[in-house]
Amino acid sequence: MAEEEEFSKLPLPDQFTHKNWKARKGGYEIATQEFKTAQPTDPIVREFIFESNLWKGAVGDSNVAAQQEALNAYNAFLDAAGTEGARRTRTSTVAPCVEKGLLGRPAAKAAALETLLLLIELDKADPIVEELLPFLSHKLPKIIAATLAALTAIYHAYGVKTVEPKPVIKLLPKVFGHADKNVRAEAQTLTVELYRWLREAMKPLFWNDLKEVQQKDLEKLFEPVKAEPTPKQERLLRSQQAAKEAAPAAAADGGAAEDDDEEAAEIDLEPEYEAVDVLSKIPKDFSDRLASTKWKDRKDVLDEVFALVNVPAIQEGSFDDIIRGCAKSMKDANIAVVTVAANCVECIAKGLRKAFSRYRSTILSAMLERLKEKKVSVTDAIGAACDAVFLSVGLADIQADVLEAMKNKNPQVKEISTKFLIRSLKATREAPSLEQTKEFAEAGKKLIGESSATLRDAGAEVMGVLWKIMGDRNMLNHLEGLDEIRKTKIKEFSDAAEVRAKWKPKAAPAPKAAPGAAKRPAPGARKVGAATPKRTGAPPPRAAASPTPAEDSRPASRPGIKPAGGLRAPGAGLKGPGGLQKPGGLKAPSSGTASPKRQGMILDDTPLAQAKSGLGRGLAGRPLGKPAAAPPSPPPAPRFDSVSSSALSSIERQELTDLRNELELLRNQNSDLRQDKMRLTSQISELQNQNAQLIEDHTRDVLQIKAKETQLVRARSDAESAEDRANSLTHEVERLKREMSRLGRGHMVHGGESRIEMSHERPSAHQSRSYGINSRTYANEAYGDDQGKENIPSGASYDGKLSGISAPVSHHRPMSHTSSGRATPNSMGGDEIGSNASLNRSGSDGGVESWRRAAEVTQNLKARIEMMKASLFH
Structure with a gap:
């Protein structure tokens, strides 16, 4: 107990960051009690608004019991701090709220879910949804499932008009393809919840990316939903609550407004595509x-x-x-x-x-x-x-x-x-x-x-x-x-019949707006200006004296508004000399300059515009019980709230104008980016076409190369076969040469013997003629004409004719061989010698011709072989 009392004496920020979890838990409990009764301007609230990092550690406290109390304290803080507190702290608290709070105990889980809903209620849903979407790609399946369950609760509470459904719908195929069955089950629950609001209009965004089995399962889950009526938004944003309270007259048309919201949501679901230049x-x-x-x-x-x-x-x-x-x-x-x-x-x-x-x-x-x-x-x-x-x-x-x-x-x-x-x-x-x-x-x-x-x-x-x-x-x-x-x-x-449109009497509000357009009070500046005694009188003097007091009272009551000659109050949107009013003057802000989205807040100005007799235009215009205001006494009670609300709405209008300017700038930037994207897409398309052309050319070249290789292989095969045939022919030629050489050597031996015999004694005419024939045959056929000339014996003269070898023989006397081996002169006469020579010559001419033909065939074969070799290798 003493330790806890010691902890409680520390300042709250120190307790929030204390090492002891009990000190932190006690600090969270104390903060919860103090925030429940605090106002947005209290020092404790302002301190925790500016020290937003304190909430990051508190919401993600490592101790389960302390974290549950931290979530309760944060919710109480948000309720007290309002929109400013939510905007300052949401970037630090959403992530730990999902990672720790949604996975904690049931009480902590409920508190974390309330935190997310409260952050949306205080401002808007887009920043929170943007913080939640990255968790759909988390590595832990339980965090993905918890995020899907939180999104389901958000859409169930606020609907698809308040929470933009398109970013979530586009991610549904990804979570449907997750391996964890709990993730797929939560994805089905979220899809059914979205189908309650959007029906068939949501299918074009994701349906074709699902498997056929998943489509059939979803169709079964959609069947009971089709019979249900279109759901209504169960939880309103603070801005929607203020608009509903400020415009009670619009309560009767609330159903029609909701229908319009649903229709707008359906129109918003149109898929976005990149425009193509056709x-x-x-x-x-x-x-x-x-x-x-x-x-x-x-x-x-x-x-x-x-x-x-x-x-x-x-x-x-x-x-x-x-x-x-x-x-x-x-x-x-x-x-x-x-x-x-x-x-x-x-x-x-x-x-x-x-x-x-x-x-x-x-x-x-x-x-x-x-x-x-x-x-x-x-x-x-x-x-x-x-x-x-x-x-x-x-x-x-x-x-x-x-x-x-x-x-x-x-x-x-x-x-x-x-x-x-x-x-x-x-x-x-x-x-x-x-x-x-x-x-x-x-x-x-x-x-x-x-x-x-x-x-x-x-x-x-x-x-x-x-x-x-x-x-x-x-x-x-x-x-x-x-x-x-x-x-x-x-x-x-x-x-x-099933229809999308319902007739609504749109002409009904026109009579209410018509009187307001003809009212004399000037918009914006006169309502927020301080009242003067001159403006509490009857209507005629008020109209005459209204310009000067309005100009004098503006700087004192609203420092942010320019004096006469400048712009009117923010949101009024109309220029004019300060406060000058004519019988057919400017309309009230609710009748002209406000956009449809601002109509709900401007409706509060109607009671002021309808006051005609002696009503003041400032917050302190006159007491409620003044006799001059006796006829219109019923409206004064709401006048102060209306004026205050008008002052606040003017500030909000100024913010809205700034936001619209920023939105227009962002749209222009988005348009530029889209044009760049289209240009890059066109370039990509051109490069793809070029790539396809190059691939086609490459394929054609490869086919041509393969065809050439096939032709080369065939040519090589033909060359090899031709070379084999040439080799066989060469071998045949060599064989013929050897045969010719063998035959030539036989004739050479025979001729050598004759020469030997002739060197010892004179040969006979028959022998001389035989020598001459054999020598010439050998010389002409075996060694060629030139070689034959070189190989002819020195004693004979070769002139290409048979008589060239026989001429020397005729100068010798015919000899005859005796039994002793010595040669003796032949007893034959010259006529016999001549007759034998002619016979010998005629017998040898046939052999010469045959050898000559053989030599010519051999030369032709050699020439053909050389030509074949040249054609094959060149």
């Missing part, structure tokens, strides 16, 4: 090809255009030529051309959205006229294009064309145009005006009297959908003159 890629000869006499050419150019415009978003530009071409194609005799043209119009309308309104008059009537086509695929394509045109331009713009088509002589055009009108009435978010309702109802009544059952049903459905939108008060008078059977049929269609 016009620069449209074929230059589009008009010429579309005017071709061949339907194939017309369809091809429309196919090219469709491939270009089939993108989610299209940059604005001049699409007049394309739309006129599509309108002309609606009259084409070929249904394929009509279908592609309708598809092009659908894509352009979806891509341009509101910018498509300038082309509506060119294309819509032509498409409605072509609905007479009997081919269902053509009418479906045209119907889809008409729906896209409606979503781009709205109900009022299509009214004239649709009503004209409903009077067409062709029953099919009437029927499909009426169905198009029914789809448009169900999809519109703005209820038709009373004049539009009258025209649509008259067209529907005419169809009810048609002879065709389908046309009668279509007319009855038009009346039923209008009844559902406009209500009994606006539609019962249009049902007069119809029998009960038809009224029952119309009522059935009305009960079954």
